[in-house]
Amino acid sequence: MNIHTDTNIGSPTRKGTRGRLALLLGMPLMLSLAACANKNVGYRPGCPTVAIVRDASSVGVPGANGQLSYTAVMPNIEGRCEYSEKGVTMTEQLRVGASTGPAYTGGPLPLTYxxxxxxxxxxxxxxxTYNVTLDVSTGSGGSVERLTQFIPLSPEVDGRYYEVLVGFQLSPEQLEANIRFNSKPPVPPVPAGK
Structure with a gap:
């Protein structure tokens, strides 16, 4: 003999009350789901990713005698976005810095990114590509570059699927040297007392 438990136990009056109570309690949920049907209510698209390309984030330039002339780096970038009906406008602040080496011959330092x-x-x-000239008369210098990009997007496309990538404009040899350097395993720290 199979036994089935009726979980809907109660008088017909109580059963009817439960249905009305469930309808009243479920009303806010139905209204919030109805709001989801409107694509403009509660939807906030994300900003495109802003990043510095690792293998193009630095450049070391040797001088004529093989010693280092200068090293330039991009330590960080910050970005924000603003949507319009035609797309998304990205504004970024890119930090660029450089320091001179023993083979540096002097003068302002031109860089291209x-x-x-x-x-x-x-x-x-x-x-x-953009050019920046750094004053490295004290041995080092830096700049904050303010950039703007417009990405045409239809209103239903989320900008999170797009990227804004920055880096130094490198020669093939400089890029290859960076890739080799960045692929080396990290050097383990020396334990204290040895």
Missing amino acids: FVAVTDADRKILTKQ
């Missing part, structure tokens, strides 16, 4: 925008498939949509 790129800003590329990629889509969800990591295909490059645009790439621009």
